[in-house]
Amino acid sequence: MSEPLTRSPITHLRHVGLAMPDYRESVEFYDKIWGLVPVANDSDITFFATPAHPEQYILRVRRAAEKRLDLLSFAVETEHDVDAVTERMIAAGVQVDREPDKLGTPGGGYGMRFFDPDGRLIEVSAEVAERPYRPLEPRESIPQKLSHVVVNATDVVATKKFYETLLGFRLSDWLEDQMCFLRTRVDHHILAIAHGPHTSLNHVSFEMRGIDEYMRGTGRMKRSGRPPIWGPGRHGAGDNTFSYFLDPNGNIVEYTTELERIEDDAAWEPRVWVATPEEADQWGTSNPITEQMIPAMFNDPDRGVWTGSPI
Ligand SMILES: [Fe+2]
Numbered sequence: 001m002s003e004p005l006t007r008s009p010i011t012h013l014r015h016v017g018l019a020m021p022d023y024r025e026s027v028e029f030y031d032k033i034w035g036l037v038p039v040a041n042d043s044d045i046t047f048f049a050t051p052a053h054p055e056q057y058i059l060r061v062r063r064a065a066e067k068r069l070d071l072l073s074f075a076v077e078t079e080h081d082v083d084a085v086t087e088r089m090i091a092a093g094v095q096v097d098r099e100p101d102k103l104g105t106p107g108g109g110y111g112m113r114f115f116d117p118d119g120r121l122i123e124v125s126a127e128v129a130e131r132p133y134r135p136l137e138p139r140e141s142i143p144q145k146l147s148h149v150v151v152n153a154t155d156v157v158a159t160k161k162f163y164e165t166l167l168g169f170r171l172s173d174w175l176e177d178q179m180c181f182l183r184t185r186v187d188h189h190i191l192a193i194a195h196g197p198h199t200s201l202n203h204v205s206f207e208m209r210g211i212d213e214y215m216r217g218t219g220r221m222k223r224s225g226r227p228p229i230w231g232p233g234r235h236g237a238g239d240n241t242f243s244y245f246l247d248p249n250g251n252i253v254e255y256t257t258e259l260e261r262i263e264d265d266a267a268w269e270p271r272v273w274v275a276t277p278e279e280a281d282q283w284g285t286s287n288p289i290t291e292q293m294i295p296a297m298f299n300d301p302d303r304g305v306w307t308g309s310p311i
Pocket of ligand 1: 148150203205254
């Protein structure tokens with residue numbers, strides 16, 4: 001493998017793609033309850049944005065016979081970065097799914113796709129057109145951006161090493177030896193890798209405007225008949241608040257806010273957090289993790305590994 005990169009070309013997590021059989025119900029959920037805005041759709045795919053962020057979309061939901069994580073999309077700064085990532089992947093023997101090309105998805109741009117060591121489909125793109133956006137109002141309890149994604153892997157160290165070596169991710173913290181939190185810029189993590197019984201999606205996290213809006217969103221979910229399976233609470237690692245919910249297809253989605261920022265990258269020393277109730281939830285307001293969260297976060301084995309997405 002190549003030498004580690006000194007600075008990741010990745011600026012942020014652009015969007016997460018989910019595919020699922022209960023398509024209509026899921027579209028309704030993310031639109032009417034979760035608080036995203038459908039910006040483009042046909043009968044088989046819907047792209048969701050938030051009015052508070054310039055990304056064209058932060059979530060896409062596709063109709064499919066089997067549930068899967070369709071892809072994770074990361075942004076890089078320039079088309080040159082897309083080409084450089086491609087060269088790096090090819091040199092390392094990584095399976096490329098799509099060579100660099102113009103993208104046909106909303107906002108266009110230039111991107112490529114490859115499979116990570118667990119067979120997850122990853123897209124890297126640049127020059128995607130921005131959409132108009134505005135700051136959220138106080139008390140407006142809808143997501144303002146995508147925060148992070150957590151995936152389950154059977155060999156956390158091997159998957160972590162891939163993201164560090166080939167994409168320049170940096171380790172922020174460990175949760176025992178079970179989960180590692182990775183960053184590319186100031187956010188404590190945009191990707192975390194958790195030890196699981198199989199390759200699958202653990203959860204997708206959406207950032208709210210602040211504590212008040214996060215609690216209002218949590219309450220709206222509760223009143224809609226979908227109470228948190230874990231939370232509300234405040235994690236030790238990342239210092240972010242959390243409320244975790246199940247979407248109609250059994251994927252976990254999170255409302256969070258106040259994720260720790262690592263401003264001085266060079267000075268940061270990764271820590272190892274312990275999975276005690278006090279470190280899992282500083283506030284002590286959440287129910288025990290064992291009740292629903294642990295079985296739910298393993299999710300079903302992902303049916304889409306090593307398989308490209310039609311869109
Ligand atoms: Fe999270």
